[in-house]
Amino acid sequence: MEEKKKINIFIIDDSFNNEENIVKLMRSSGYAAHTTRIEDDEDLIEALRKKTPDILLYSNGMELISLQDTVQCLEEHASEPVPVLAVNRPGHELDVIEAMRTGARDLTSYDNPSHLEMVMHREIQAHSSIAKLFKLEIAIKETEKRCEALLDSSRDAIAYIHEGMHVYSNHSYLTLFGFDESEDLEGMPILDMVGSDDRDGFKTFLRDNCKSGSCDSDKLKLSLSKSNGTEFKGEMEFSPASIEGEPCIQVIIRTQSDNKDLEKQLAMMSQTDSITGLFNRQYFLDTIEDSASKAKEGKITAAALLIHLDNFDDIKQSVGVVAADQFLNEISRQFEESVAGDDVLAHFEGNTYSIIAFNQTAETIEEYANKISKASRDFIANIKTQSLNTTCTIGVSLLDKNTPDTGEILLRAERAVEEAGKQGPNTVIVYQPKEGELTQKEIDAKVVTDLKLALKNNRFILNFQPVISLHGDTDERYEVFVRMLDTDGNIIMPNDFLPAADRTGMSIAIDRWVLLTTITTLTKCWKEGKRTLFFVKLAANSLKDTSLMSWLKEQLKKYNVPKNSLIFEVKESVAVTSLKYTAELAKSLQELNCGFALDDFGTGSNPFELLKHIPADYLKLERSFMEELSTSTENQEAVKAITEKAMELNKLTIAQCVQDATSLSVLWGMGINFIQGNFLQEPSPDLDYDFSSMAG
Structure with a gap:
C-alpha cells in the first residue's frame, strides 16, 4: 500500500466540525493531514513558533482575527511563505477579488468540498514546487561557493581557459608558474605556459580536440614554461566547465613529482600522530614486532615502555579538549x-605514550625510565592562564633472547603500568613473569575456542x-552494538571479548556475523x-x-537491501x-550504495586533512567533546x-554520548545534524x- 503524503494545515476557524471535515477530505485524497486550529493572532504566532504549515485556511468572518491580519502575521512570523486560502461559510461570504487583493491565493467554500479539494491540491503542489526551487537555488549558490573555495585551496594547479586565454587561476597554478597575483595571468594566452618545442603540437591539440568549451581528448603530456623561462615536464588534463555562465575549459596541471609527493604524504600520515606529531600507535606496534624478531636472534636488547599521564582526565575537564591536546603536544617535546x-x-593513545628503548637491560632500564618520569614531573605548561603539570607511571617489558611475541610484550607492559x-x-614497574604463568598466546588460544563456540551456538x-x-x-537511524552471551545466558560486554578478538583475528568472523544479522534485520524493517x-x-x-567487499555485494543483492541504508x-x-x-x-562502499562514517572524529590538529583521502559521509565527533559541554x-x-567546516564540505555530523538536555540545546544551536x-x-x-518525537 502506498504511504500517505504528510501535510500540515493551519485552520483559522471557531468550529471543530470544519477542522474534522478538512481532515476527512484530505484523507480521501491520499494525504495524512495534521491540523492546528487557531482562533486569534496569539494562537497563530504561538503555532508558527513550533512549525510552518504547508497551507493555511482562513474561514471568513472570524471576529478575533481578520484575513488581512492573518496575512500580515504570516509575513512577520513565518520562516517561509505560506499559501493562504480564504474559505466562505454560511453567513460569511467574501468576494474572490477582495480576498485575493488582501493576500489570499484563492477563495473557495466549505459548501463546495470538491472545489475546496481541487484548490487545496493545486496550492499544495505549487507551494511544494516553489519550496523545492528555493532550496535548489540556495543549493546551487552554496555549491558554487564551495567549488570556488575548493579550487582556491586545492593543491592541484587549476586554471579556466576561454578562447585560449586565462580567465581564472588558483594559487597552486600561480605558484607553479611563478606568478604572484591572478591578475597577472588574466588575458594571457595559455600558449605562453607551454615550452617552445611543444607549442605547435599544443596548438594542433587545441584545434582538433577542444572546441566551444568541450574536449574530446582530455590529457596531453608536454614541456611547460615558468615565468622566468625555466621549463619542466608535466601533463595537462582538460575538461569542459563554465564560469559566470560562460562555457570554458578547465585545465589541471600535474607534474612528475605529484605522485611521489602524494605517496610521501600518505606514508607520513599513516605513521604520524596528528595531535603530538610523534609516531603513532601503529608505527610503534610495527617497530616492536621488528625489534622482537631481532631480540630473539640475539642481535639487540631493548625495552618497551608504556607511560601513563596520571591526572590527564582532570586537565581535560579543567581546560577542555582542545587545550588538553595542546598540553599533550607540549609535554611530547x-x-x-x-x-x-x-x-x-x-x-600510543589518549594519556599514554610508548617508547622502544634500545640497548637496555634489566639493570639499566629503571634509570632510563626514571629520567622520563622526571621530565614529566618537572614540566609546567602555561595554557589559557592556567599552569598545568602532571606526573606519570611507567610499565616496562624487556626484549631479549627469551622475549615472547609482540602481543605478549605489549600486554606485559600494560600489566606493569597498571x-x-x-x-x-x-612509580616504575619492570614486568617479571611469574612461575607457571600462562602467556597471552595461551590465554588467547582459549579465547579463540570460546568465541568459535559462541558463533557456532549463536550466542x-x-x-x-x-x-x-x-x-x-x-x-529511523540506529547504531548497532554486539553483545556475547555466556553459557548461562549472561551478557558479556564488548570490552570483555573484542580486544581479544582483535588480537587473534576473530574480529573478522564476528564482524561477518554482525553484518549478516544487521542486513536481515534491516530487510525486515x-x-x-x-x-x-x-x-x-x-x-x-x-x-x-580482501574478501569482505565481494561477500557484502552478494548479501546486499541477495536480501535486496535498500540503497544508503547501511x-x-x-x-x-x-x-x-x-x-x-x-x-x-570507503570508495568501494560508495559503489555499493553504502555510507561511510569516521568515528571519534576531531581530536587531531587538522582532522579534515583525512577527508582529502577518505570520502566520508558522516563525522561522528569524539566523545570527549561532550564532557561538560x-x-x-x-x-x-x-x-x-568542526561543525562549520563539516557544513562547508557537505558532511553530516553526529554528536555521540550526549549527556543532558542542556547539551542537546547547545548542539542544536551549533547546527549538529x-x-x-x-x-x-x-x-x-x-x-x-x-x-517522530524530535520532528519539528
Whole structure:
C-alpha cells in the first residue's frame, strides 16, 4: 500500500466540525493531514513558533482575527511563505477579488468540498514546487561557493581557459608558474605556459580536440614554461566547465613529482600522530614486532615502555579538549629531549605514550625510565592562564633472547603500568613473569575456542541505539552494538571479548556475523514500512579482509537491501594508521550504495586533512567533546569549528554520548545534524524509539 503524503494545515476557524471535515477530505485524497486550529493572532504566532504549515485556511468572518491580519502575521512570523486560502461559510461570504487583493491565493467554500479539494491540491503542489526551487537555488549558490573555495585551496594547479586565454587561476597554478597575483595571468594566452618545442603540437591539440568549451581528448603530456623561462615536464588534463555562465575549459596541471609527493604524504600520515606529531600507535606496534624478531636472534636488547599521564582526565575537564591536546603536544617535546636518538617515541593513545628503548637491560632500564618520569614531573605548561603539570607511571617489558611475541610484550607492559598506577605517581614497574604463568598466546588460544563456540551456538546478540536528527528527519537511524552471551545466558560486554578478538583475528568472523544479522534485520524493517538505517562498526582487521567487499555485494543483492541504508563506521585513529585500506573501503562502499562514517572524529590538529583521502559521509565527533559541554567554552568552540567546516564540505555530523538536555540545546544551536547517547536511550535489543518525537 502506498504511504500517505504528510501535510500540515493551519485552520483559522471557531468550529471543530470544519477542522474534522478538512481532515476527512484530505484523507480521501491520499494525504495524512495534521491540523492546528487557531482562533486569534496569539494562537497563530504561538503555532508558527513550533512549525510552518504547508497551507493555511482562513474561514471568513472570524471576529478575533481578520484575513488581512492573518496575512500580515504570516509575513512577520513565518520562516517561509505560506499559501493562504480564504474559505466562505454560511453567513460569511467574501468576494474572490477582495480576498485575493488582501493576500489570499484563492477563495473557495466549505459548501463546495470538491472545489475546496481541487484548490487545496493545486496550492499544495505549487507551494511544494516553489519550496523545492528555493532550496535548489540556495543549493546551487552554496555549491558554487564551495567549488570556488575548493579550487582556491586545492593543491592541484587549476586554471579556466576561454578562447585560449586565462580567465581564472588558483594559487597552486600561480605558484607553479611563478606568478604572484591572478591578475597577472588574466588575458594571457595559455600558449605562453607551454615550452617552445611543444607549442605547435599544443596548438594542433587545441584545434582538433577542444572546441566551444568541450574536449574530446582530455590529457596531453608536454614541456611547460615558468615565468622566468625555466621549463619542466608535466601533463595537462582538460575538461569542459563554465564560469559566470560562460562555457570554458578547465585545465589541471600535474607534474612528475605529484605522485611521489602524494605517496610521501600518505606514508607520513599513516605513521604520524596528528595531535603530538610523534609516531603513532601503529608505527610503534610495527617497530616492536621488528625489534622482537631481532631480540630473539640475539642481535639487540631493548625495552618497551608504556607511560601513563596520571591526572590527564582532570586537565581535560579543567581546560577542555582542545587545550588538553595542546598540553599533550607540549609535554611530547619534553619526552623527545629525554629519549636517546635511535629510540622510538610514540603517542600510543589518549594519556599514554610508548617508547622502544634500545640497548637496555634489566639493570639499566629503571634509570632510563626514571629520567622520563622526571621530565614529566618537572614540566609546567602555561595554557589559557592556567599552569598545568602532571606526573606519570611507567610499565616496562624487556626484549631479549627469551622475549615472547609482540602481543605478549605489549600486554606485559600494560600489566606493569597498571600495577604502577596502583602504587602511585612516579612509580616504575619492570614486568617479571611469574612461575607457571600462562602467556597471552595461551590465554588467547582459549579465547579463540570460546568465541568459535559462541558463533557456532549463536550466542551473540545485537543491541541498537537511536541516532536522532535535530532537524526533523524522521528516518529511523540506529547504531548497532554486539553483545556475547555466556553459557548461562549472561551478557558479556564488548570490552570483555573484542580486544581479544582483535588480537587473534576473530574480529573478522564476528564482524561477518554482525553484518549478516544487521542486513536481515534491516530487510525486515523495510518490509514493515519503516525507513530504517543502521550504523555498523568495523574492526581494524576487517579493513584488510580482501574478501569482505565481494561477500557484502552478494548479501546486499541477495536480501535486496535498500540503497544508503547501511553506514559503516571506522575510528579516525584506525583510519589514520590504515589509510590505504580505509580509503579503498570507503570508495568501494560508495559503489555499493553504502555510507561511510569516521568515528571519534576531531581530536587531531587538522582532522579534515583525512577527508582529502577518505570520502566520508558522516563525522561522528569524539566523545570527549561532550564532557561538560554546557559549561566548557573550549569544547563548545571545538564542536562549533568542526561543525562549520563539516557544513562547508557537505558532511553530516553526529554528536555521540550526549549527556543532558542542556547539551542537546547547545548542539542544536551549533547546527549538529544528529545526536546519540544514553541520555536519550541506552542500547536495547528493541527497535522501538519514537523518532517522530524530535520532528519539528
